[in-house]
Amino acid sequence: MIESFRPPTRVLMGPGPSMVHPRVLQAGARPTLGHLDPSFIGMMDELKVMLQRAFQCDYETTFVVSGPGSAGMESCLLNLLEPGDQAVVCINGVFGNRLKEIVSRCGAQPVVVEGDWGSPVDPEVVESCLQTHPDASLVAFVHAETSTGAMSDARRLAELAHRYGCLAVADCVTSLAGSPLVVAEWQLDAVYSGSQKCLSCVPGLSPVTFSPAAMQRVQNRQSPVQSWFLDVSLLTGYWGEGQRVYHHTAPVNSLYALHEALVLLEEEGLSARWERHQLHHRALLAGLHAMGLSMVVDEAHRLPQLNAVWIPDGVDDATLRHRLLDDFQIEIGAGLGPFAGRVWRIGLMGESAHRHHVLRLLSALARLLSEMGQSIAPDAPLMAAEAIYDQAGETVFDSDAPVSER
Amino acid sequence: MIESFRPPTRVLMGPGPSMVHPRVLQAGARPTLGHLDPSFIGMMDELKVMLQRAFQCDYETTFVVSGPGSAGMESCLLNLLEPGDQAVVCINGVFGNRLKEIVSRCGAQPVVVEGDWGSPVDPEVVESCLQTHPDASLVAFVHAETSTGAMSDARRLAELAHRYGCLAVADCVTSLAGSPLVVAEWQLDAVYSGSQKCLSCVPGLSPVTFSPAAMQRVQNRQSPVQSWFLDVSLLTGYWGEGQRVYHHTAPVNSLYALHEALVLLEEEGLSARWERHQLHHRALLAGLHAMGLSMVVDEAHRLPQLNAVWIPDGVDDATLRHRLLDDFQIEIGAGLGPFAGRVWRIGLMGESAHRHHVLRLLSALARLLSEMGQSIAPDAPLMAAEAIYDQAGETVFDSDAPVSER
Numbered sequence: 001m002i003e004s005f006r007p008p009t010r011v012l013m014g015p016g017p018s019m020v021h022p023r024v025l026q027a028g029a030r031p032t033l034g035h036l037d038p039s040f041i042g043m044m045d046e047l048k049v050m051l052q053r054a055f056q057c058d059y060e061t062t063f064v065v066s067g068p069g070s071a072g073m074e075s076c077l078l079n080l081l082e083p084g085d086q087a088v089v090c091i092n093g094v095f096g097n098r099l100k101e102i103v104s105r106c107g108a109q110p111v112v113v114e115g116d117w118g119s120p121v122d123p124e125v126v127e128s129c130l131q132t133h134p135d136a137s138l139v140a141f142v143h144a145e146t147s148t149g150a151m152s153d154a155r156r157l158a159e160l161a162h163r164y165g166c167l168a169v170a171d172c173v174t175s176l177a178g179s180p181l182v183v184a185e186w187q188l189d190a191v192y193s194g195s196q197k198c199l200s201c202v203p204g205l206s207p208v209t210f211s212p213a214a215m216q217r218v219q220n221r222q223s224p225v226q227s228w229f230l231d232v233s234l235l236t237g238y239w240g241e242g243q244r245v246y247h248h249t250a251p252v253n254s255l256y257a258l259h260e261a262l263v264l265l266e267e268e269g270l271s272a273r274w275e276r277h278q279l280h281h282r283a284l285l286a287g288l289h290a291m292g293l294s295m296v297v298d299e300a301h302r303l304p305q306l307n308a309v310w311i312p313d314g315v316d317d318a319t320l321r322h323r324l325l326d327d328f329q330i331e332i333g334a335g336l337g338p339f340a341g342r343v344w345r346i347g348l349m350g351e352s353a354h355r356h357h358v359l360r361l362l363s364a365l366a367r368l369l370s371e372m373g374q375s376i377a378p379d380a381p382l383m384a385a386e387a388i389y390d391q392a393g394e395t396v397f398d399s400d401a402p403v404s405e406r
Numbered sequence: 407m408i409e410s411f412r413p414p415t416r417v418l419m420g421p422g423p424s425m426v427h428p429r430v431l432q433a434g435a436r437p438t439l440g441h442l443d444p445s446f447i448g449m450m451d452e453l454k455v456m457l458q459r460a461f462q463c464d465y466e467t468t469f470v471v472s473g474p475g476s477a478g479m480e481s482c483l484l485n486l487l488e489p490g491d492q493a494v495v496c497i498n499g500v501f502g503n504r505l506k507e508i509v510s511r512c513g514a515q516p517v518v519v520e521g522d523w524g525s526p527v528d529p530e531v532v533e534s535c536l537q538t539h540p541d542a543s544l545v546a547f548v549h550a551e552t553s554t555g556a557m558s559d560a561r562r563l564a565e566l567a568h569r570y571g572c573l574a575v576a577d578c579v580t581s582l583a584g585s586p587l588v589v590a591e592w593q594l595d596a597v598y599s600g601s602q603k604c605l606s607c608v609p610g611l612s613p614v615t616f617s618p619a620a621m622q623r624v625q626n627r628q629s630p631v632q633s634w635f636l637d638v639s640l641l642t643g644y645w646g647e648g649q650r651v652y653h654h655t656a657p658v659n660s661l662y663a664l665h666e667a668l669v670l671l672e673e674e675g676l677s678a679r680w681e682r683h684q685l686h687h688r689a690l691l692a693g694l695h696a697m698g699l700s701m702v703v704d705e706a707h708r709l710p711q712l713n714a715v716w717i718p719d720g721v722d723d724a725t726l727r728h729r730l731l732d733d734f735q736i737e738i739g740a741g742l743g744p745f746a747g748r749v750w751r752i753g754l755m756g757e758s759a760h761r762h763h764v765l766r767l768l769s770a771l772a773r774l775l776s777e778m779g780q781s782i783a784p785d786a787p788l789m790a791a792e793a794i795y796d797q798a799g800e801t802v803f804d805s806d807a808p809v810s811e812r
Contacts, residue, residue, distance in 0.1 A: 002456060002672065004429070005449045005665050009437045016655060020438045023410070028659060029435035031415045032426045032608060034737045043411045050408060066610060067473040070635045070654040102634050196655055202438060204472060204610065204657025226632055228508050229476045246742070248476040249422060249602055251610025253434060254660060259411050266408065331440045336652070 010325070011357055014333035015146045015306060016174070017196035017203045018349035019357070020257075024201055027260035028253045035250040043259055044239065044250075050262035051207050054177055054199070054270065055191060057184035061210040061232065063239035064258065065192070066251050069173040072192030072206025074102055075230040076169050077140065080190060080214060082223050083107030086136040088129055088166065090121040090157070094147035094336045095171055099140045106226055111136060117338055118296040118308065120152040123160055130164040137217075139166045144175035146197075147336045149308035149345065150297045151179065155186040162187060167214055173197060176207070177265055178277050178305035178349060189214040195254070198277065198305055200350025201261035204254050261350075273350075277304040279392055280353040284346065286384035287362035291369060291376050296343055305353065307346040308339070315372050317341045328364040355389060416731070417763055418753070420739035421552045421712060422580070423602035423609045425757035426663075430607055433666035434659045441656040449665055450645065450656075456668035457613050460583055460605070460676065461597060463590035467616040467638065469645035470664065471598070472657050475579040478598030478612025480508055481636040482575050483546065486596060486620060488629050489513030492542040494535055494572065496527040496563070500553035500742045501577055505546045512632055517542060523744055524702040524714065526558040529566055536570040543623075545572045550581035552603075553742045555714035555751065556703045557585065561592040568593060573620055579603060582613070583671055584683050584711035584755060595620040601660070604683065604711055606756025607667035610660050667756075679756075683710040685798055686759040690752065692790035693768035697775060697782050702749055711759065713752040714745070721778050723747045734770040761795060 012019050033040040052062050065072045077099070081087060085108040089100045092115035103110040113129050115121050121141050130136060139161035143154045154175075158168035167189040175181045178198030183191055189211040196203035210218070210232060218225075218232055225231040229248065237245035265273060281304030285295070288309060296308035311317055317334065321344070324330045335343030346361070362381045370376050418425050439446040458468050471478045483505070487493060491514040495506045498521035509516040519535050521527050527547050536542060545567035549560045560581075564574035573595040581587045584604030589597055595617040602609035616624070616638060624631075624638055631637040635654065643651035671679060687710030691701070694715060702714035717723050723740065727750070730736045741749030752767070768787045776782050 002452045002669060004433065004669055005436075005452070005662055007436050007439045007449075007662070008445055010439055010443065012438065012440060014440055017438050017440060017658060020659075025435040025437070025659070027410065028608075029431040030411075030413050031431070032418065032423050032602075033413045033416055034418060034420055034423060035609070037416065037731070037737060039414055043413070046408045046411070067477060067635065068654045068657065071473060071477075074633060074635050098634065105630055105632050105634055107632075194655065196438075202434075202657070202659040203441070203655045204660055224511055226511050226513075227480060228504065228511055229473065229480050248474045249600065249609045251474065251608070251660070252423060253426075253431070253608040253663075254610055254657070256411055256413070257659075263408055263410055325443070331443060 008329065011330045011360060013352050013357060013361055014331045014347050015345045016194065016347060016349060018200050018347060019351035020200055020202055021261070021264055021351050023264065024257045024260045028202055028257035030256055032252050035252060036244060036246060040252065041244055044255070047255060047259050047262065048239065050266060051209070054262060054265060055209050056182040057209055059184070059209045059211050061215050061236055063208060063235060064255060065206040065208050065230065066248065067206060068204055069192060069194035069206045070098065071230065072194070072208050073098060073171060074227065075208055075232065076190040076192050077102050078106050078227050078230055079218050079225050079232045080138055080167055080169065081106050081108040082221060085109070085138070086111055086133055087138040087140055088113060088126065088133065088136045090115065090126060090141035092119060092121055092148065092150060093117055093142065093145035095142045095145060099171065103140065118148045118150055120150050120301045121157060123153060123156050126157060127160050130160060130166070136164065136166055138169060140169040142171040143181065144172065144179065144303050144306065146174045146306055147339065148296060149303045149306040150301050151303050154188060158187050167217060174303065174306055177270065177273055179274055179303060183209060195258055195261070198349045199258070199261045199265065201258045202254055205251065205258055277348060277353050280348050280355065280358050281307065283385040283388040284348060284358050284362070286388050287381035290380040290384040291366055292374065305347065305349045307348065309344045309346060311342055311344060312374055315369065315374065320368055320372065323368055324364055330361055330364055358385060414735065417736045417766060419758050419763060419767055420737045420753050421751045422600065422753060422755060424606050424753060424755035426606055426608055427667070427670055427757050429670065430663050430666045434608055434663035436662055438658050441658060442650060442652060446658065447650055450661070453661060453665050453668065454645065456672060457615070460668060460671060461615050462588040463615055465590070465615045465617050467621050467642055469614060469641060470661060471612040471614050471636065472654065473612060474610055475598060475600035475612050476504065477636065478600070478614050479504065479577060480633065481614055481638065482596040482598050483508050484512050484633050484636055485624050485631050485638045486544055486573055486575065487512050487514040488627060491515070491544070492517055492539055493544040493546055494519060494532065494539065494542050496532060496547035497521065498525060498527055498554065498556060499523055499548065499551035501548045501551060505577065509546065524554045524556055526556050526707045527563060529559060529562050532563060533566055536566060536572070542570065542572055544575060546575040548577040549587065550578065550585065550709050550712065552580045552712055553745065554702060555709045555712040556707050557709045560594060564593050573623060580709065580712055583676065583679055585680055585709060589615060601664055601667070604755045605664070605667045605671065607664045608660055611657065611664055683754060683759050686754050686761065686764050687713065689791040689794040690754060690764050690768070692794050693787035696786040696790040697772055698780065711753060711755045713754065715750045715752060717748055717750060718780055721775065721780065726774055726778065729774055730770055736767055736770055764791060
């Protein structure tokens with residue numbers, strides 16, 4: 001007989017999912033409503049308004065894909081590409097590769113701009129590529145590469161795309177609510193994100209938004225979108241204004257949770273949350289430096305919410321991560337692809353970006369690394385992080401308190 | 407400022423979502439784990455075993471699609487069809503039409519067997535179709551048509567499919583755990599279901615299972631599956647045995663909920679749950695007959711868990727459903743397609759199939775219909791239903807109690 005599952009309580013400091021606020025967990029456990037219940041529809045309307053504010057855009061076609069970020073990625077690409085189309089795909093990590101894979105699978109031709117892992121996408125290389133591929137209709141890139149911790153210049157890439165008659169599709173899975181993202185001002189045409197990163201909601205949903213230009217492209221399609229489930233024209237019948245047309249049963253309880261996660265974001269304020277990520281990133285960094293660890297990404301392009309750290313020589317990746325998990329209940333992320341075994345990914349996303357989590361991780365990491373033969377001055381990492389918090393003064397303690405207690 | 411959402415408590419007696427047991431809601435609110443956490447992987451293993459028991463099969467490729475039933479539907483079709491393939495699609499309601507739409511969108515050619523709405527799929531017509539289409543490689547049909555309440559003979563349709571060299575794909579969204587479904591014995595090759603029907607879990611997940619023959623077909627593909635998100639070969643890297651390969655972030659909390667829903671199913675017993683659906687269906691039916699209402703589907707092919715009822719002359723569909731919702735907090739389903747305005751769909755799925763819900767609905771319906779000019783003997787509907795419960799004797803009261811109190 002299989003028994004009810006009781007998960008251990010972990011501190012989630014990997015590349016997502018991040019810690020989920022108790023209010024969000026509670027919201028998801030409220031009684032299920034029908035997906036056409038007027039009360040539920042009212043909640044969807046609020047959700048849409050809050051998503052537009054989080055994305056910083058007024059795009060009418062803003063909704064939640066009933067699947068994880070990868071489903072959001074497919075949704076943006078499948079709806080905007082037709083067989084035979086050319087799409088410039090910028091690859092500087094795992095998720096750029098995934099973009100390319102999906103472009104191919106919808107029968108379009110990916111034109112790849114390869115960049116170094118850990119560096120941002122180079123706009124000049126993108127521009128040369130656009131010059132030599134005048135038929136390209138779309139540029140896809142990852143704003144915040146979760147596999148490397150590098151941030152690309154989404155605004156500049158979108159400008160380039162438009163200059164060459166392309167739509168700009170941006171993967172903002174890890175950037176939304178974690179670092180500045182201003183969808184309308186930057187003129188991004190299709191953006192997808194995930195619920196489980198800096199929104200700190202349960203995993204499984206993908207907020208998306210399509211610009212009017214993107215929706216024009218959808219309306220001008222010659223061929224049907226290859227996925228019925230992800231067809232944005234059908235989905236707007238359910239998420240749009242007026243009479244709601246049944247498409248599929250919405251993930252009702254997860255949407256309650258996302259609604260609450262967005263209420264928490266509004267209580268904190270979007271720019272306050274961006275700043276909070278910065279602050280805890282700086283404290284983490286000070287602590288890591290005090291341990292002699294170094295970062296994969298240079299300072300100018302570093303994401304505060306995803307910190308890729310070189311694993312020091314002589315330390316076994318898996319052993320350390322397992323001990324962190326087993327002895328300290330802390331999860332950090334492994335490296336992917338060429339970074340496997342060489343890099344740790346430390347997430348400071350949403351509810352994971354709090355002082356007590358940062359200090360707990362630094363303390364555990366310092367202890368384990370010392371045990372594994374690294375020379376670390378006792379207390380130095382914690383003191384370095386505390387110094388950052390002290391410098392930041394009172395606001396630290398304010399923004400470190402749970403939102404509900406402020 | 408948008409506030410936290412507090413849904414009203416409804417009695418969900420539509421075509422799904424069904425009522426969710428408090429234990430399932432609580433399970434979904436437990437602390438989020440990482441999708442590669444060994445503790446979470448252990449839970450996934452249990453989930454898989456319980457799903458195999460619920461499907462009644464030992465197919466190795468049994469897992470949960472991270473999206474609603476429609477994503478499960480796409481998953482089964484996209485993985486088993488290649489461009490140019492022929493697929494026989496049986497249509498006797500909305501979901502048969504959806505099958506056809508998806509077959510077309512993956513570049514395959516649907517060969518349609520049209521049947522009457524409210525009737526089961528006619529195996530003889532399917533056989534003639536297979537005789538005249540020797541190149542067909544797949545037969546897709548809906549076991550339990552949620553739009554009409556008709557049950558088709560899945561076993562016989564699968565036999566026919568195999569006799570003509572085809573795989574059998576069955577939509578079991580509404581049948582799983584609600585009425586007999588024996589996947590391995592019936593030799594179904596690809597089956598998808600939904601979390602929010604007779605499993606009474608939160609909406610948003612689709613349990614699926616693929617037979618060894620289906621997986622052979624996947625391995626022999628000449629072209630890549632058009633969806634990266636739904637590619638079963640990639641997903642088995644995460645859901646299969648041994649080292650788990652990251653594909654996408656699993657919907658962790660919803661999977662906790664599904665695990666608990668399956669624990670509840672095991673506590674009750676699969677055949678006991680099938681019988682419970684039958685019993686409450688008979689009670690509902692007795693009550694509806696006592697009001698002079700008649701059923702769309704004939705007795706032999708009627709689903710206990712989805713009851714399509716003709717709306718009596720002189721009664722306005724929307725007015726009645728809105729009053730049921732507003733005055734009695736009960737949701738029932740509208741008719742779809744040709745049944746819009748003519749049929750109500752009363753669901754008795756999972757936790758919705760309990761005596762107090764049935765009696766509450768009958769009482770409310772009788773009162774509203776009387777007010778709208780229908781001639782109904784006072785108390786007759788309730789007495790008719792109670793007679794069924796009395797007849798069934800003590801077992802009723804046992805199976806009517808929440809599982810946790812038995």
